[in-house]
Amino acid sequence: MDTIFALATAPGRAGVAVVRVSGPAAWTACEALAGRLPRPRLASLCRLHEGGELIDEALVLVFESGSSFTGDPVVEFQTHGSVAVVNRLLAALSRIDGLRPAEAGEFTRRALENERLDLARVEGLADLIEAETEAQRRQAMRLFEGDLGKRVEDWRARLLRAAALVEAGIDFADEEIPQDIWPEVAALVQRLIADFSAEIAGIGTAERLRHGFEVAIVGAPNVGKSTLLNRLAGREAAITSEFAGTTRDVIEVRMDLGGLPVTLLDTAGLRETEDVIEAIGVTRARERAEAADLRLFLGGEDLGISLQAGDILVAPKADLQPGGGGLRVSGRTGEGVDALLAEIQRELSDRLGATQTAVRLRHGEALVRAVTALDSATELLYMPEDVAELIAEQIRQAIRAVDSLVGRIGVEDVLGEIFASFCIGK
């Protein structure tokens, strides 16, 4: 087995850089560079040399196999965060026998192979590393903590119970087994369909949370969309002027809204226009606004964009038009902006299920397969003929689908997908 190494922290200049080495030769590599092997899990200051030349002074951490992240013997060098130091250290490591640079995601792969993590937890870890906001961190942490794995065990136990009931009726026809197993089977199947469906319904939002929500500001030309965007962003992201049709392209501003990752979209004012460039902008505005998670309608909703549940109507330029009810906002003075932000946050937070454990498209696809199988089973349950063997087959399919969530089958395909999204050294 090879020993692998890579920079575990972001490349570039920083206070500290961490280089991680994992595999059977990790400790000998440490001895070769540091001249000694510090006691495991005790941070030790060492001078790293190669060929008599000092590379850097570093904090060295040694882990035994079985108590490291990957499950292999591991060494971590915490050097000064200098590009030159890191490059020199990596070069020195590559010259040690049995060591090679890690492939993308290979540390995590080893953790999976060594049963330190299951498939769902690996996905959780990937999300955790990508997390930028508090809500993203919470969701990733649930996955990384193994919540999905626990739920899968529960689902699997209930599916196995249903399967066992049906199979008993098939394989022990001559025995005195209870005849009327079907009500229990039907109840188990119905509850599972309900559970799976609830998870599936929440996956869209969970996916949005991973990638960020899009909030589009729409309205007629010159109602103050760009001024509002700049106020929300706290900087001059969009050009503003008194001329209608100033904004042509869609302007995006990423922000952390109370822990939620939100991308604000400023769009071209919606109107019929002879200007070819502006017409393209209007088309784009409509497309992006329709696809966004939430729309802020400035100054009226009758703009040829459909109002969807949760969308917010805003009365703009509150400083120029005093009076009136509703959510009154002024981009120029900041009036009503806090209330608007609170409203957006409340609306998006409401969409997040507190107990959502399935968070990825892959999870959703597996659960949809399970529901499809169980729906067919339900249909078969009400057939006049005894089709127990077909019901059993559908339940079996559902079990396979649920198993694939934690990687019990289809290991290879799922792995390829997951590890493709990993960056080196994590």
Next chain:
Amino acid sequence: MKHDFDVIVVGGGHAGCDAAAAAARAGASVALVTLKLQDLGTMSCNPAIGGLGKGHLVREIDALDGLMGRVADRAGIQFRLLNRKKGPAVQGPRSQADRKLYRAAMTQEITEYQRLTVIEGEVASLVLDGRTLRGVRFGDDAEVTARAVVLTTGTFLNGLIHIGDEKSPGGRMGGRPSIGLAEQIKSMGLATGRLKTGTPPRLDGRTIDWDGLEEQSGDDDPAMFSFLSSGPVARQISCRITHTNERTHDIIRQNLSRSAMYGGHIEGVGPRYCPSIEDKVVRFSEKASHQIFLEPEGLDDPTIYPNGISTSLPQDVQEAYVRSIRGLENVAILQPGYAIEYDYLDPRGLDLTLALKDHEGIFLAGQINGTTGYEEAAAQGLVAGLNAARFALGQDPAQLQRSDSYIGVMIDDLVTQGVSEPYRMFTSRAEYRLSLRADNADQRLTPLGIAWDLVSDARKRAFDAKLERIDAAREILGEISVSSRALNGAGIRVNPDGPRRNALESLALPGAGIGALTQLVPELAGFDPVTLEQIGRDAMYESYLQRQRKDVEALQRDESWEIPGDFRYEDLQGLSAELQGKLKRVKPRTLAHAGRIEGMTPAALTLILAHLRRGERKRA
């Protein structure tokens, strides 16, 4: 006597008979060694063949031209198709057999094989050259040489019979244990485990009051085991059903401590699906009664086998509880029930041909591998005998797969998972159950049997003719178009305004049967019912079969990752010691095989896969 054979089969039970016959069909010269000539094909437990899963096995044996199906058909005195109301994939043929007729039919079949010599005697030891088989030595020191041996010696390893607190060494009642051979096998360093099984007391039918006992008769339209049989030969009879009652249970409860099993005399593990009456009373104490099938052992034999009350209680208790049962008030016991404990050899030491992995030329089949049941034994016998012959003749191994047969499922289970209780076949063990049906066993396996030279010309001709009829009927059905309105009119649940379909597609509709379709497609009247039924069943499962074919393809992808025999699992860091031990013991042939090992984790599989790939990259 000849002193050299290609294959020697030790034991003349169900595994031994089908092993010897398969080896002979496959072209080997064969000696079948049995302790007593008249014991060929003895049914030592209940007088029945087939059932769910087991009936599938018999049909598969028959599809490979094995003996059990033909013999059971000739000896059958009652035929029932279990699960007749359920789908065809889970219907299993079952028969009551006349013991004497069965033995006679089996003896006749065996003696008809030109290449097969039956030797009455006791094999005292195997003659080995290191780990390679050279022959066997008899009790009188005579030696016979051979290239391969098939051991089908049943429960003879440390067999111990219990009746209450009395115990005596032995295989089955009246059989003598072969001490020498057992000692030698034990010294070969193979892993063993201990199992137990039980039998009920045998009753004298002349002392049973049959009046008023519920009757269970055979089917009006008997389903035979063999694809070549047309109907029962022997006179047909009924079984009767009676029940235990609270008084029976009281007697058993009061005497539990005298039961061999509950008195702590037995260490072996019994089957969960076939508990003794003591077990039933203790574990299911809420049940006020348990059913007992009174099965005649033969047409001119008064012995009755009371299926459902196997026991290891002392004889006087057996008498007392049996006589508390309705109809059995004055019954005489001809032979008391007993429990038997025995050692089995861990089948994880075998490969898919049932050969011992670390020896040359030694094959094992039947109860010695931890299975129970005549059908399981015969199916293993066939595979072991066939492969012993092919080994002796220098041919490639002949292997069955999980995706083509119940036999393949069983052997894969045995060599991969091992056993923790006597292994019995169930339909739920077969993940490709919808395609592995009893009715299409010939289409699945007879072509393989032809390729392996196992199948007689007569069967081959019959099979080819059947396939031709099916293809012809299928072609007609594919060409004829039927309107939804007509289908609806024939009572099939379909929207009458729906599209036209060809007749084959129409068959796949829920509730459509070949009967309803025959009304609409008069051309079908020219085909025999067996052909039409077969087509109807394939159509009924078609959408499921398509998906299963995909599963099979996925499995074959994993199967294509071969693991070299010398793969060093100890080099895989992070593999738990337990899994490492299992993998080293089982030596999986492929990644898919490894995946079926009990307790295997995706992580461990990934680990193996990663190493296989790395090896591939290095080679490339």
